[in-house]
Amino acid sequence: MIDYFKYVWTWFYTILIGMRVTLKHLFAKKVTIQYPNERYPIPPIARNRLQLDPDRCNGCMQCSRICPVQCITVETLKVVPTDPEKPRMFDGTPRKIWVPRYDIDFAKCCFCGLCTTVCPTEAIKHTTDFEYSSYTREDLIYHFSDMSPEKVEEKKNLLAEWTAKEKAAKAKQESEVSSKEVN
Amino acid sequence: MTTRKILDIDFSRIDTDRMRLNVGPQHPSTHGVLRLEVELDGEVVTNVIPHIGYLHRCFEKIAENMNYQQVIPYVDRMDYISSMNNELPYVIAVEKLLGLKVPEKVEYIRVIMAELNRIANHQIAIATFGLDAGAFTPFLYLFRDREYILWIFEKATGGRLLFNYFWVGGLANDVYPTFKEDVLNIVKQVRKTNKDIEELLIYNKIFIDRTANIGVLPADVAINYGCSGPMLRGSGVPFDLRKAEPYSIYDRFDFEIPVGKGEVGTVGDCWDRNIVRMREIEQSCRIIEQAIAQMPDTGDVQSAIPKKVRPPKGEVYFRCENPKGELGFYIISDGKDKPYRVKGRAPSFVNLSVLPEISRGYLFADLIVILGSIDIVLGEIDR
Amino acid sequence: METFNVFDVLLGNNFLSALISVVLPLVFLVIYALIAILGELKISAWIQERLGPMRTGPYGILQPLAEVIKLIQKEDIVPAGANKLLFNLAPYIIFAGSFAGFAVIPFTAAFVPAEINIGLFYVFAVGAFAVIGIVMGGWASNNKYSLLGAMRSASQMISYEIPGALVILSAAVLANTLDMQKITSLQEGGFWNWFLFGGPGGFSKIWILPFTLLLSLIYMIASLAETNRTPFDIPEGESELVAGYHTEYSGMKFAMFFFAEYSNMFIVAAILSIVFLGGWTSPFGSFMSGYWWGIFWFVSKAMFIVFIQIWLRWTLPRVRVDQLMYLGWKILLPFALVCFVIISLYRIIY
Ligand code: SF4
Ligand code: SF4
Numbered sequence: 001m002i003d004y005f006k007y008v009w010t011w012f013y014t015i016l017i018g019m020r021v022t023l024k025h026l027f028a029k030k031v032t033i034q035y036p037n038e039r040y041p042i043p044p045i046a047r048n049r050l051q052l053d054p055d056r057c058n059g060c061m062q063c064s065r066i067c068p069v070q071c072i073t074v075e076t077l078k079v080v081p082t083d084p085e086k087p088r089m090f091d092g093t094p095r096k097i098w099v100p101r102y103d104i105d106f107a108k109c110c111f112c113g114l115c116t117t118v119c120p121t122e123a124i125k126h127t128t129d130f131e132y133s134s135y136t137r138e139d140l141i142y143h144f145s146d147m148s149p150e151k152v153e154e155k156k157n158l159l160a161e162w163t164a165k166e167k168a169a170k171a172k173q174e175s176e177v178s179s180k181e182v183n
Numbered sequence: 184m185t186t187r188k189i190l191d192i193d194f195s196r197i198d199t200d201r202m203r204l205n206v207g208p209q210h211p212s213t214h215g216v217l218r219l220e221v222e223l224d225g226e227v228v229t230n231v232i233p234h235i236g237y238l239h240r241c242f243e244k245i246a247e248n249m250n251y252q253q254v255i256p257y258v259d260r261m262d263y264i265s266s267m268n269n270e271l272p273y274v275i276a277v278e279k280l281l282g283l284k285v286p287e288k289v290e291y292i293r294v295i296m297a298e299l300n301r302i303a304n305h306q307i308a309i310a311t312f313g314l315d316a317g318a319f320t321p322f323l324y325l326f327r328d329r330e331y332i333l334w335i336f337e338k339a340t341g342g343r344l345l346f347n348y349f350w351v352g353g354l355a356n357d358v359y360p361t362f363k364e365d366v367l368n369i370v371k372q373v374r375k376t377n378k379d380i381e382e383l384l385i386y387n388k389i390f391i392d393r394t395a396n397i398g399v400l401p402a403d404v405a406i407n408y409g410c411s412g413p414m415l416r417g418s419g420v421p422f423d424l425r426k427a428e429p430y431s432i433y434d435r436f437d438f439e440i441p442v443g444k445g446e447v448g449t450v451g452d453c454w455d456r457n458i459v460r461m462r463e464i465e466q467s468c469r470i471i472e473q474a475i476a477q478m479p480d481t482g483d484v485q486s487a488i489p490k491k492v493r494p495p496k497g498e499v500y501f502r503c504e505n506p507k508g509e510l511g512f513y514i515i516s517d518g519k520d521k522p523y524r525v526k527g528r529a530p531s532f533v534n535l536s537v538l539p540e541i542s543r544g545y546l547f548a549d550l551i552v553i554l555g556s557i558d559i560v561l562g563e564i565d566r
Numbered sequence: 567m568e569t570f571n572v573f574d575v576l577l578g579n580n581f582l583s584a585l586i587s588v589v590l591p592l593v594f595l596v597i598y599a600l601i602a603i604l605g606e607l608k609i610s611a612w613i614q615e616r617l618g619p620m621r622t623g624p625y626g627i628l629q630p631l632a633e634v635i636k637l638i639q640k641e642d643i644v645p646a647g648a649n650k651l652l653f654n655l656a657p658y659i660i661f662a663g664s665f666a667g668f669a670v671i672p673f674t675a676a677f678v679p680a681e682i683n684i685g686l687f688y689v690f691a692v693g694a695f696a697v698i699g700i701v702m703g704g705w706a707s708n709n710k711y712s713l714l715g716a717m718r719s720a721s722q723m724i725s726y727e728i729p730g731a732l733v734i735l736s737a738a739v740l741a742n743t744l745d746m747q748k749i750t751s752l753q754e755g756g757f758w759n760w761f762l763f764g765g766p767g768g769f770s771k772i773w774i775l776p777f778t779l780l781l782s783l784i785y786m787i788a789s790l791a792e793t794n795r796t797p798f799d800i801p802e803g804e805s806e807l808v809a810g811y812h813t814e815y816s817g818m819k820f821a822m823f824f825f826a827e828y829s830n831m832f833i834v835a836a837i838l839s840i841v842f843l844g845g846w847t848s849p850f851g852s853f854m855s856g857y858w859w860g861i862f863w864f865v866s867k868a869m870f871i872v873f874i875q876i877w878l879r880w881t882l883p884r885v886r887v888d889q890l891m892y893l894g895w896k897i898l899l900p901f902a903l904v905c906f907v908i909i910s911l912y913r914i915i916y
Contacts, residue, residue: 112256317884323614
């Protein structure tokens with residue numbers, strides 16, 4: 001009998017305690033905010049969308065190799081020494097490799113940050129931008145290369161020309177060598 | 184079949200048709216994509232068959248094609264609620280293979296981060312457990328606090344849930360200057376909320392009625408099934424890897440192992456499992472405070488990171504006390520820069536296996552509570 | 567104060583006055599439901615340290631309107647395996663049942679839609695309609711969760727009618743009438759005359775004062791169960807039964823269930839405030855009392871009880887089915903019986 005009344009009393013009493021807690025919170029300061037109008041500050045270290053600085057990228061492909069989900073696609077072209085443009089990197093050193101294609105598929109990216117740590121020139125960086133949803137998956141593939149298709153075509157031709165020339169020169173040299181040997 | 188007396192009626196004597204009920208994969212309280220095939224006799228559960236595999240991502244196979252560093256983001260995604268604690272056994276295992284010793288400061292930061300993440304994990308566990316019992320408000324109080332912890336993570340590591348922060352031999356980056364103050368503030372806040380939660384939920388009579396004497400898991404059954412973590416400790420077995428075989432620098436801290444004592448019901452019921460989590464939060468706070476006090480201010484967190492992780496031939500099994508239980512990694516190296524085999528021993532998977540055993544004979548509403556008290560994460564079960 | 571129906575007096579006892587008497591509560595119900603939904607949203611948000619809806623209108627006060635419009639626009643889905651007739655009928659029955667209760671609620675001394683002398687009994691009788699509707703809806707949905715929810719709901723509502731009815735019976739014994747207007751009139755003259763504090767009478771009412779307090783508490787708890795509110799929202803227990811008996815409903819029919827729930831909340835709050843809190847009478851004697859003030863007092867008392875219902879909902883976990891029955895039969899019922907006996911004795915003695 002005593003147990004019964006005790007049971008009823010704890011039932012009632014703990015409910016009152018709970019109500020006191022919620023009443024206290026009813027008048028507490030609210031913690032949520034009006035999201036798109038107000039935002040919490042995002043620390044600069046936060047790993048959100050990636051951004052490539054094409055000027056800095058030297059096409060070493062380290063990032064695409066380390067990426068655990070293979071979402072970075074890099075294509076490179078050698079810069080011919082005879083290039084009339086004399087391309088330069090961000091710090092003025094001559095560029096050795098063109099990067100005609102540098103695509104990141106953000107639908108796959110897991111924001112692990114490995115690509116940014118291996119990059120020797122800090123060309124690829126995380127930004128604090130996290131609002132870039134889109135309607136199609138294609139829109140999530142970002143093309144970072146700053147080379148226009150014409151330019152790529154031109155550089156390809158240049159390279160082809162140059163390699164052909166080199167080959168010819170090499171062949172000539174070789175034939176000279178072999179002819180020497182014959183002699 | 185174990186039967187339980189409800190309102191003094193022995194339900195096994197009443198012969199009724201069994202009903203088969205599919206709970207999930209889309210159901211509000213299966214904690215992800217778990218499907219439970221429940222056999223009901225009226226409202227009494229006679230059998231449960233969990234069906235898993237909806238979130239299978241081939242973690243172990245993928246890991247064979249990755250080098251050691253690249254596996255870490257995958258490890259994060261096993262138990263996505265306590266990623267730091269997942270990374271810890273993995274990196275320590277690889278360090279053991281390599282025979283590496285990490286700097287003091289790294290150890291301290293690892294411990295602080297792991298314990299913070301343990302708090303965050305237990306907060307979610309208690310919150311969703313309350314939600315399963317029908318209390319919505321504690322859920323949001325706990326999530327608010329967890330958010331503060333996640334902010335610290337974001338500021339320190341750049342990620343909110345999936346950190347890729349512990350690297351083999353060190354950390355991805357050093358913590359920020361005001362890290363210590365922030366962590367101490369969080370500890371204060373966590374303790375304050377714990378008090379609220381105790382008043383609002385834990386010691387509420389309705390909640391006690393819902394969870395005490397429900398899903399009783401005796402200690403021997405728990406050991407036989409290989410349960411670990413709060414599941415095991417809730418049954419009164421004081422087994423904690425941080426004490427039993429101290430790894431990292433856990434032997435330097437003074438803390439207790441809370442166990443279920445059956446304060447309001449039987450030892451090993453749902454309430455006990457929950458209160459163990461509640462008290463572990465407090466113990467984690469203590470560890471954090473000690474670690475913050477002892478942590479050296481200076482030191483390079485990356486000095487021991489090897490240029491190339493290429494362990495010699497060999498194998499290693501290393502286990503840590505994950506918030507959910509014993510998380511172990513078995514790694515075989517054949518001397519290349521990719522592991523030959525990585526096997527994860529997922530605590531949630533083992534803990535879930537005991538569900539049919541402990542939920543037979545209880546009501547359907549209890550089944551949900553029992554499932555909530557196990558604290559599973561499907562990412563870890565399916566891997 | 568003299569009680570009458572103002573429309574009967576103005577227009578005579580004819581069809582027009584009856585029509586107005588019916589439509590007015592409906593208008594009131596709609597407005598009240600919108601306010602209550604907003605209250606539910608906002609109070610739950612504030613308790614949980616959230617802001618709640620903020621976008622629709624200033625501080626989100628138009629949110630319930632937006633939700634109603636959304637629900638009306640939604641596709642009305644009838645499951646293929648459902649029993650069409652019962653499935654479509656169920657929400658209307660529930661709503662009709664709860665709306666019928668409004669017929670005898672005295673809003674003020676000068677307005678009660680239908681003045682019948684067994685008002686309290688009538689409210690209980692039509693309240694039972696909801697059980698039929700819920701079982702119909704749950705069974706017709708052809709969904710196991712719905713069926714479980716409906717069965718639970720039926721057993722729960724029937725069990726809790728009994729302690730609730732005992733409380734009302736005690737009050738009727740004390741007031742010597744079942745007419746809501748008369749019960750209210752009895753409590754005129756200040757809050758110490760409320761039945762919450764033993765009702766009108768001399769110093770001797772001190773004997774029954776604890777019991778009337780207890781009775782109102784019992785009714786409060788029983789009414790929560792009857793309206794399927796937390797901690798007794800087992801029929802729609804989200805974590806187990808998804809949404810219980812209205813799992814399969816969508817669009818306007820779901821809105822009907824929703825409206826019915828809120829109107830039920832108001833009816834039980836109204837009964838509580840009429841029987842125990844003096845309905846439209848002013849708590850301060852003749853100060854601030856009158857026909858217009860009557861509406862104010864009645865509505866604010868009822869709304870306060872609705873607020874408590876909402877407050878409890880966001881505080882407590884849900885009880886389990888067998889515990890609910892335990893609470894109903896083994897705790898509330900004995901307590902209510904004891905109170906009933908004591909109050910009857912008091913009536914005989916004094
Ligand atoms: S952040 Fe990780 S997943 Fe994303 S592109 Fe970089 S390496 Fe790949
Ligand atoms: S982004 Fe960095 S790592 Fe990647 S190709 Fe360019 S320079 Fe190399």
